[in-house]
Amino acid sequence: MITFMNNSDSEEEPCNERTSLMSAESPPVPSYQDGLQASEAGEAQAHRKRRAGSSRGPNNIAGGETSGSGVPVRESALENEEEELTLKYGAKHVIMLFVPVTLCMIVVVATIKSVRFYTEKNGQLIYTPFSEDTPSVGQRLLNSVLNTIIMISVIIVMTVFLVLLYKYRCYKFIHGWLILSSLMLLFLFTYIYLGEVLKTYNVAMDYPTLFIVIWNFGAVGMICIHWKGPLQLQQAYLIMISALMALVFIKYLPEWSAWVILGAISIYDLMAVLCPKGPLRMLVETAQERNEPIFPALIYSSAMMWTVGMAKPDTAARGPSQQTWDAAEDGREHLQSPSHAESQMSETRSPVPTRPITSLEELEEEERGVKLGLGDFIFYSVLVGKAAATASGDWNTTLACFVAILIGLCLTLLLLAVFKKALPALPISITFGLIFYFSTDNLVRPFMDTLASHQLYI
Amino acid sequence: AFFWLLSLLAASLLWFVSAQLSGREDAALLLLGAAAAVLLQELCRFACFKLLKKADEGLATLSEDGRSPISLRQMAYVSGLSFGIISGIFSIVNILADSAGPGTVGIHGDSPYYFITSAFLTMALVLLHTFWGIIFFDACERRCAGGLGLVVGGHLLASGLTFLNPWYEASLGPIFILTLCTGLWAFSTAGGSFRNVLKCLSCKQEPEGRVVLYSALQVPPEE
Numbered sequence: 001m002i003t004f005m006n007n008s009d010s011e012e013e014p015c016n017e018r019t020s021l022m023s024a025e026s027p028p029v030p031s032y033q034d035g036l037q038a039s040e041a042g043e044a045q046a047h048r049k050r051r052a053g054s055s056r057g058p059n060n061i062a063g064g065e066t067s068g069s070g071v072p073v074r075e076s077a078l079e080n081e082e083e084e085l086t087l088k089y090g091a092k093h094v095i096m097l098f099v100p101v102t103l104c105m106i107v108v109v110a111t112i113k114s115v116r117f118y119t120e121k122n123g124q125l126i127y128t129p130f131s132e133d134t135p136s137v138g139q140r141l142l143n144s145v146l147n148t149i150i151m152i153s154v155i156i157v158m159t160v161f162l163v164l165l166y167k168y169r170c171y172k173f174i175h176g177w178l179i180l181s182s183l184m185l186l187f188l189f190t191y192i193y194l195g196e197v198l199k200t201y202n203v204a205m206d207y208p209t210l211f212i213v214i215w216n217f218g219a220v221g222m223i224c225i226h227w228k229g230p231l232q233l234q235q236a237y238l239i240m241i242s243a244l245m246a247l248v249f250i251k252y253l254p255e256w257s258a259w260v261i262l263g264a265i266s267i268y269d270l271m272a273v274l275c276p277k278g279p280l281r282m283l284v285e286t287a288q289e290r291n292e293p294i295f296p297a298l299i300y301s302s303a304m305m306w307t308v309g310m311a312k313p314d315t316a317a318r319g320p321s322q323q324t325w326d327a328a329e330d331g332r333e334h335l336q337s338p339s340h341a342e343s344q345m346s347e348t349r350s351p352v353p354t355r356p357i358t359s360l361e362e363l364e365e366e367e368r369g370v371k372l373g374l375g376d377f378i379f380y381s382v383l384v385g386k387a388a389a390t391a392s393g394d395w396n397t398t399l400a401c402f403v404a405i406l407i408g409l410c411l412t413l414l415l416l417a418v419f420k421k422a423l424p425a426l427p428i429s430i431t432f433g434l435i436f437y438f439s440t441d442n443l444v445r446p447f448m449d450t451l452a453s454h455q456l457y458i
Numbered sequence: 459a460f461f462w463l464l465s466l467l468a469a470s471l472l473w474f475v476s477a478q479l480s481g482r483e484d485a486a487l488l489l490l491g492a493a494a495a496v497l498l499q500e501l502c503r504f505a506c507f508k509l510l511k512k513a514d515e516g517l518a519t520l521s522e523d524g525r526s527p528i529s530l531r532q533m534a535y536v537s538g539l540s541f542g543i544i545s546g547i548f549s550i551v552n553i554l555a556d557s558a559g560p561g562t563v564g565i566h567g568d569s570p571y572y573f574i575t576s577a578f579l580t581m582a583l584v585l586l587h588t589f590w591g592i593i594f595f596d597a598c599e600r601r602c603a604g605g606l607g608l609v610v611g612g613h614l615l616a617s618g619l620t621f622l623n624p625w626y627e628a629s630l631g632p633i634f635i636l637t638l639c640t641g642l643w644a645f646s647t648a649g650g651s652f653r654n655v656l657k658c659l660s661c662k663q664e665p666e667g668r669v670v671l672y673s674a675l676q677v678p679p680e681e
Contacts, residue, residue, distance in 0.1 A: 395551040400463055403544070407460045439467050447470040448548060450488060455576060457549055457583055457620040458469070458495040 094413050097372055098406060100239050100300055104377045105405075107243040108250070108385040109398060117196040118251045119389045125252045127151045132254040144256035148264045151257075155268065159279040167286055182225055182241070186218040189244045231301075238300045242374050246381035250389060258386050262379060262430055269424040284422060301371045376425045380405050383433045391441050396448060400440040404432035459544040465502035466548070469495035489621065496617050499541070500610050503591065506537050507598050530599060531592070531648055538591015542584035550580045569624050578630060579620065582637045586616055589637075589644035596647045612640060 112118055124131070127150055130143035165174050191214055198205055221241075224234045253261065272278040384401050391397035408429025416423050451458060473491035480487060510533045517526035553576050564570035590609045597605025616636055622629040 395555055396548050399544075399547060399551065403459050403463055436463065436467075439471075443470040443474050444466055447466075447473050447491065448552075451492065452549070452552060454488070455572065455579075455620065455623040456488070456492060456617070457579055458466075458492050458499070458545075458617050 094410055097409060097413070100235060101372075101377060101380055101406070101409065102402075104239045104242050104246070104381050105384045105402060107239070108246050108381040109388045111193075111197075111243070111247055112250065112385050112388045115196050115200045117199070118247050118385075120251075121254075123252070124254060127154050128253060128257050130257075132256055140256060144254070144260045147254070147257040148260040151261055152264050152268055155265070156279070159272070163279045163283050163286070166283060179222075179226060182222060183218070185241050185244060186221040186237075187214060189241075189248065190214055190217055193244060193247070235300065238374060239377070242300075242377035243381060245374075246378045246385055249378070249382045250385040253382075255386075255390060258382065259434065262383055263434060265379065266424070266426040266430040269426040273422055273424040281422070299371045299373055300377060372425065376429075379426055380409075380429060380433070383430060383437070387433075387437050387441075391437070392445070394441070394445055396445065397437060397440045400436045400444070401433045404436040405429045408432040459540045461502040461506045462499060462541045462544045465498040466495065469498045472498075492617055492621075493614065496613050497610070499545075500594075500613060503537070503541065503594055504598070506541075507595055510537060510595075530595060534592045534595030535588065535648075537595065538588040539584075541591060542587030545587055546580045546584040549583065550576060569626070571626065575623075575626055575630060579633065582630075582633050583616070585637050586612070586633075586640055589640040592644040593640070593647055612636060 128147035129150065130146050132140050132143055134140045134143060162174070191210075194210070194214065220229075220233070221237045223229055224237050249258070272280045275281065383405065384398060387401040388395075388398040406429075408431070409425070412423060412425050412428050415428075469491065472494050473487070476490065477487055511530070514526050514528070514530055514533065517528070521527060553573065557573055563572050569575070590613060593605055594609045597603075597609065616633055619629045619633050619636075
């Protein structure tokens with residue numbers, strides 16, 4: 001969901017990631033917001049600013065039910081301005097999301113093209129037990145569909161598990177789970193990645209140096225993600241762990257299964273976010289009812305967080321920026337991480353504590369930026385990475401998928417600004433990406449190759 | 459870029475289908491495919507124009523002073539540039555990737571200048587797309603069919619010239635001349651002139667003719 005946040009808690013959980021964008025403005029909230037505004041200082045400005053960015057998920061949610069009086073009137077008056085601001089700032093948010101998504105994809109594609117390890121077939125995850133080395137096409141298709149079914153059911157189970165945990169307030173368990181997952185991701189996967197990169201470039205490194213490097217990288221990453229840290233460093237870490245996770249998927253998912261899984265997960269995302277009984281939606285609603293901050297989930301936040309100087313808002317503000325990725329272990333082990341629902345929630349929830357304190361701070365607060373779930377990053381990168389890995393060595397396909405995904409993201413953000421509800425971020429982008437991948441690989445490539453061999457330009 | 463990709467997709471589909479149907483791949487079919495690609499690109503450019511115009515109007519109605527923050531000229535430039543970039547990238551990135559690998563250029567009797575001429579052609583094409591974008595949008599805005607026709611004709615000409623390719627004098631030369639002329643035309647369409655260039659080059663600071671409104675004349679927004 002794009003509320004802009006999807007937390008992908010687990011690594012392997014591609015499924016967990018919620019890749020949905022949630023509109024910062026959920027219907028009940030705005031009224032609260034408005035109310036707060038109206039009652040407090042009548043700072044229309046702040047109000048507008050807050051409502052404007054669809055990225056202001058938390059703002060909205062924070063409001064919750066409590067508001068109410070006097071707001072409706074202001075609301076209608078402000079709606080127009082809001083829309084205008086929404087559109088204006090919407091463009092900024094789009095750019096703010098383009099950069100990290102692009103960076104993640106660049107890292108993945110660069111690794112795929114240079115490090116051989118990630119394109120070698122070396123076994124499969126236990127979530128995709130059926131092999132694709134079958135002689136007939138029908139059998140292969142069947143196997144990939146079965147793999148997808150298993151994978152998606154694992155995701156659903158994990159999501160529901162997470163929602164239940166959240167409902168029954170087992171916060172410590174979730175916390176521990178998230179921390180364990182991100183530990184695994186930051187240390188183990190980075191170690192493997194670094195090892196493979198060094199092997200590719202034939203660079204020697206001794207164990208003590210390796211230990212120091214990985215220890216520092218992992219420790220700083222844990223601190224940045226789960227606690228405090230400079231925003232950019234945190235963003236960089238999130239991008240890196242998304243890329244690592246995507247690489248794992250690219251390596252361990254067999255070809256056809258990967259494409260079917262991508263398609264299935266966008267459908268799942270669509271349903272989980274929009275259906276009234278969808279787990280994500282339930283999670284969001286529960287969090288809204290309780291008016292409490294969500295766990296540090298996996299959400300990429302491009303927001304300018306509250307300044308460190310502000311005492312109270314600080315801790316609360318960090319909520320959204322704490323994005324832990326529960327990437328968890330490598331595929332061969334069992335799933336641990338909770339599902340995306342968490343990520344989604346945390347995003348919206350974190351700002352809650354700060355809300356009551358700040359009406360002034362909100363004035364100073366700049367655009368909060370956008371939050372996008374890490375699951376979205378991961379799946380986008382998986383799509384582009386798979387295109388880079390398997391498209392007959394063709395760069396055109398990779399680029400076409402890249403453009404398609406970005407356009408999908410743009411459209412989704414546009415819809416977000418229009419509908420002002422939680423929306424899934426995966427479907428449109430992945431659909432475009434898949435269409436462009438298959439069509440470019442099969443139709444455009446021969447055409448362009450023929451043209452290029454005669455040096456013809458169109 | 460997305461629109462250009464769509465046009466490319468449509469053109470490839472056309473070519474692919476026609477190649478399959480006719481059962482052979484020959485130069486005539488390629489010519490047809492290339493011409494179709496050019497026409498589809500221009501069509502998509504037009505679609506892009508329509509979309510941007512709508513967006514422009516939307517932005518204008520929503521903004522405070524009735525003017526959109528991005529002028530149509532800027533949109534034309536950006537659209538042309540993005541068409542050019544994606545077209546250039548698609549033309550050259552595979553060649554670049556191959557140029558890093560082992561091999562000898564032209565070992566089978568083709569021209570040894572393949573890479574460098576490709577680079578120049580791509581550059582010319584990128585520039586041409588940018589210029590065409592500006593001219594096209596301006597012509598659409600003023601409903602000048604002549605401008606549209608010239609853009610499409612120019613594109614067909616440029617693409618056709620590349621068919622002469624190993625004979626580089628005949629293709630590169632005219633294409634560059636075409637680029638230059640189109641550039642000058644786009645420059646004048648965008649409102650530039652010789653005087654502007656001189657002014658810009660001489661870096662003269664003109665006295666600001668604007669008047670600053672003081673707060674006394676404006677009601678403070680908070681009240």
